[in-house]
């Protein structure tokens with residue numbers, strides 16, 4: 001188990017924390033947050049490259065807050081691989097095993113094979129592509145048999161196809177790994193692909209943490225909702241006619257939602273365009289015009305003429321015959337009212 005308690009780190013005017021987090025062995029915690037949220041600072045503090053002002057870092061029950069980085073048994077992979085430039089691929093991967101007298105370690109060959117870099121074993125880092133370098137960096141980190149693994153946006157410098165391929169290799173590897181892992185990223189798809197648990201970090205504060213599925217489907221924080229693909233519709237208002245957002249009436253069933261005052265969010269990919277029989281539980285159902293169709297891929301964006309406007313993400317084949325007045329339904333599970341007070345950070 002890797003845990004941080006009451007951790008507070010300061011750099012210039014930027015303050016990270018105080019925050020609490022824990023990751024069990026075999027689990028992957030993804031810290032998702034925008035650029036400048038403090039993700040690297042968090043990993044640097046856990047790895048021992050930065051000294052916290054307050055709080056502690058524990059690994060398997062041991063307080064390692066004051067240990068130098070090289071004694072923490074924590075593997076770190078950075079965005080830019082940071083390989084030893086004068087060593088071959090094999091010697092980079094074999095660096096830690098060699099230090100421990102395990103130069104002929106069959107594990108090195110296994111790692112080269114696992115990351116598909118056996119054929120690159122004699123090559124120098126400068127001759128490798130970005131994706132190949134990251135494969136070497138991951139293999140090198142695992143070769144040290146770390147007690148925990150920290151991944152600082154290791155895929156973000158790669159282009160899309162390479163990133164997706166390596167993301168799958170990483171997912172497989174992390175699945176088999178029996179140590180706690182923390183992966184930080186600003187990329188939602190990457191986070192959802194890799195995370196067992198998610199922690200949303202914004203401006204140095206943790207907003208919401210929990211199992212991936214829970215945060216994705218039940219965000220209770222506006223920053224979390226936005227980062228996980230929910231779109232803001234507007235403030236909920238209540239009058240004699242019931243609950244509204246702008247001109248749009250919300251089904252009273254939404255009253256069962258966690259909050260009835262606050263900002264209404266919805267998931268554009270769950271908006272249904274079609275007849276009233278399309279969905280049995282509707283939080284919002286309205287007839288309106290299609291204002292614009294934007295043929296983005298993989299899903300097209302259909303901008304609807306409601307007030308406030310609703311965007312639907314739809315399959316291109318569902319665009320056929322779309323025009324004039326349409327019936328729009330937002331299912332109950334795809335619309336949430338998020339309370340204003342939940343915009344304060346929570347851990």
Ligand SMILES: Nc1ncnc2c1ncn2[C@@H]1O[C@H](COP(=O)(O)OP(=O)(O)OP(=O)(O)O)[C@@H](O)[C@H]1O
Nearest residue numbers: 011012013014034035036037038039040041042186
């Ligand atoms: N030594 C420093 N002095 C002053 N400010 C710093 C220092 N190091 C980092 N910061 C600031 O702390 C904030 C968090 O930086 P950090 O690199 O952790 O963000 P991040 O979430 O990893 O961002 P990115 O996704 O862009 O890498 C930034 O605003 C950064 O400018």
